Amino acid sequence: MKKQITTKNPYTGKTLETYDYHTKKEIETILELSQSTFNSWSQTEIPERTKLLKNVANLLETNTLEYAQLMTAEMGKPISQSIAEIKKCATLCDFYITNADKFLSDQIIETEAHESFISYDPLGTILSIMPWNYPFWQVFRFAVPTLTAGNVGLLKHASNTTGTALAMEKLFIDAGYPKGCFQTILVNHDDIETVIAHDTVKAVTLTGSEKAGKSIAVLAAKNLKKTVLELGGNNxxxxxxxxxxxxxxxxxxxxxxxxxxxxxxxxxxxxxxxxxxxxxxxxxxxxxxxxxxxxxxxxxxxxxxxxxxxxxxxxxxxxxxxxxxxxxxxxxxxxxxxxxxxxxxxxxxxxxxxxxxxxxxxxxxxxxxxxxxxxxxxxxxxxxxxxxxxxxxxxxxxxxxxxxxxxxxxxxxxxxxxxPRLPFGGTKASGYGRELSKEGILEFVNIKTVYINK
Structure with missing residues (x-):
């Protein structure tokens, strides 16, 4: 019998949907698709990536109320704030549409070489583990810069916002992104270590509690995978x-x-x-x-x-x-x-x-x-x-x-x-690394030195 996730409306108490967790075989298929998609997506020119990002922004504008109502049903956010969250995601898209090419362009460095520069190359598959409280925004602030940099993304969302997670996967497909560019994986905590350890996954980002951050950091470190952690706050x-x-x-x-x-x-x-x-x-x-x-x-x-x-x-x-x-x-x-x-x-x-x-x-x-x-x-x-x-x-x-x-x-x-214009992240028990702005899009790239002599 398959393990299942059941989502409930916290205001009415009514059951919304029931979903099957992915089996180990299904997880392996998802990871294999992620890798094969990366091989082609990473070679896609930045203007093509931002063209698709514009499609995402348009779909967010067109379907604002539909997405907002889904968030409100799953985690109780007042509808006016859910609508504002979707609109903010569209603004994030616009920011990287305008700036991605500049952020990712080779940086010429004057040295004794005939030519030397810094190249910003995508890493591969990036796993994101996200919470329920801003179920669209926190995913988008990971996904938009990460995909635009040429990576592909896997999303492990909070179980109570599973419907939102699947809606976002469909959104990227509807926008024209290659299948496998952004996938939602329905897994429990027991399967996370297997996913992190997989050769396809190159880095992990988590937004969540300090306890969750420490757990994921240990798993990632054991497998020499980079992490970005945005954890709790006591502002x-x-x-x-x-x-x-x-x-x-x-x-x-x-x-x-x-x-x-x-x-x-x-x-x-x-x-x-x-x-x-x-x-x-x-x-x-x-x-x-x-x-x-x-x-x-x-x-x-x-x-x-x-x-x-x-x-x-x-x-x-x-x-x-x-x-x-x-x-x-x-x-x-x-x-x-x-x-x-x-x-x-x-x-x-x-x-x-x-x-x-x-x-x-x-x-x-x-x-x-x-x-x-x-x-x-x-x-x-x-x-x-x-x-x-x-x-x-x-x-x-x-x-x-x-x-x-x-x-x-x-x-x-x-x-x-x-x-979107400013870096976001914390210090001490609030984690490390930055999201958004130029700093965010460069978190999951290989900052490569290129040195050429004649």
């Missing part, structure tokens, strides 16, 4: 004395609550200086109370259910343990199944789970700091290093602190977010 949102709350309070709320709080780059810890603390808490609470909660398929819904009930239970456990250590519920903190009410917890200090750990859901931890120095020290007090945001009107003084923040990103008067 600080630092609010200084002179922050313009009237202008930015909505941004701060979105930084925690969008996507039902299920984002690695969400603001998890709000570190607020004491002079502005009361005003911030009042305004922040008012905005959170006003959020529209309900059916994710309705356009005016801002927050809804979490993707699975076990995830909501895990978040509840982190909050409960923090309350036992002295934190206080300021607002919210009720759960029904996978639905977790947007919540504000105050009197949070280090050594509480909601300070130290990644909280993946709509819970805002509020920490009071004496001044700017203590606020920045608290922000840096984390095992993670994905991003930090600081709200202040004194931009000039923050320039002196840029090198003090050891994260992969620092955003001033804006929430941390990914942008």
């Amino acid at each position: 600080a949102c630092v609010v200084l004395d002179d922050a313009n709350l009237d202008k930015y309070i909505d941004t701060m709320v979105s930084a925690r609550m969008q996507n039902n709080g299920q984002s690695c780059i969400a603001a998890k810890r709000f570190i607020v200086t004491e002079k502005i603390y009361d005003t911030f808490l009042e305004q922040f609470t008012g905005k959170v109370k006003a959020l529209k909660i309900g059916d994710p398929e309705k356009k005016d819904t801002y927050t809804s259910v979490m993707a699975r009930e076990d995830l909501a239970e895990e978040l509840e456990n982190q909050v409960t343990k923090s309350l036992e250590k002295g934190a206080k519920v300021h607002y919210g903190n009720t759960r029904k199944g996978a639905a977790y009410q947007p919540t504000i917890i105050t009197e949070v200090t280090p050594n509480m789970p909601i300070f130290d750990e990644e909280t993946f859901g709509p819970v805002a931890a509020i920490i009071k700091a004496k001044d700017k120095k203590e606020a920045l020290d608290l922000a840096k007090n984390s095992r993670f290093g994905l991003g930090t945001m600081i709200f202040t009107e004194d931009i000039k003084s923050i320039y002196h602190n840029i090198s003090d923040i050891p994260d992969g990103a620092l955003f001033i008067n804006e929430m941390v977010k990914s942008d």
Whole structure:
């Protein structure tokens, strides 16, 4: 009897679809097709690759609602945010359509040789292991630069977004990509090691938890395969004395609550200086109370259910343990199944789970700091290093602190977010390597030195 995946709608609880896992024989066939496709795809000229990428962008625009509804059904993302995610994927395509040729062109280097240059050659089959929280975007930010560089891709998606994974495979085929250029593999964790060890697979990229990242890094290292890991985050949102709350309070709320709080780059810890603390808490609470909660398929819904009930239970456990250590519920903190009410917890200090750990859901931890120095020290007090945001009107003084923040990103008067034009990734327990921008498309190429004498 074949092993199966069953997807469920987290809002209604209804079963969506049941899928068979690929057998070992089917996995081998997929890998063989991947290799044979790479042999021809890698020789395809970049203008031809970007022509097909334009087809992808057009299909995303044409089928935006269809793809968005699928995401919403599988993991509960409010439909307006699902639509925005699809549109962002189209923007990503446009970026590499415009820039891929420039990024991948040979770079002439003056040496004693008659001619010397750097060539950027594709590696082969790249395996991606992706999570459910941004089921299109996180796959696309891997797939678009990777395929455009001349590689081929394999996707092992989260089981609860299997329908989305298969829809993306069909999308690339419909856009005209060769069969085998982008394939979804339906495998469980027991089969991942076999896939990684296969000679066809040249590198692995994973977006997920720290635990998953460590596991995949060990498997890849054992087989001498390169990895790019984008792992968890515990981002600080630092609010200084002179922050313009009237202008930015909505941004701060979105930084925690969008996507039902299920984002690695969400603001998890709000570190607020004491002079502005009361005003911030009042305004922040008012905005959170006003959020529209309900059916994710309705356009005016801002927050809804979490993707699975076990995830909501895990978040509840982190909050409960923090309350036992002295934190206080300021607002919210009720759960029904996978639905977790947007919540504000105050009197949070280090050594509480909601300070130290990644909280993946709509819970805002509020920490009071004496001044700017203590606020920045608290922000840096984390095992993670994905991003930090600081709200202040004194931009000039923050320039002196840029090198003090050891994260992969620092955003001033804006929430941390990914942008095709800028590299994305973390430090410390948040992983290594970069996605997007020029840096992202060069992660999975052979940076080859070519030296020619006459």
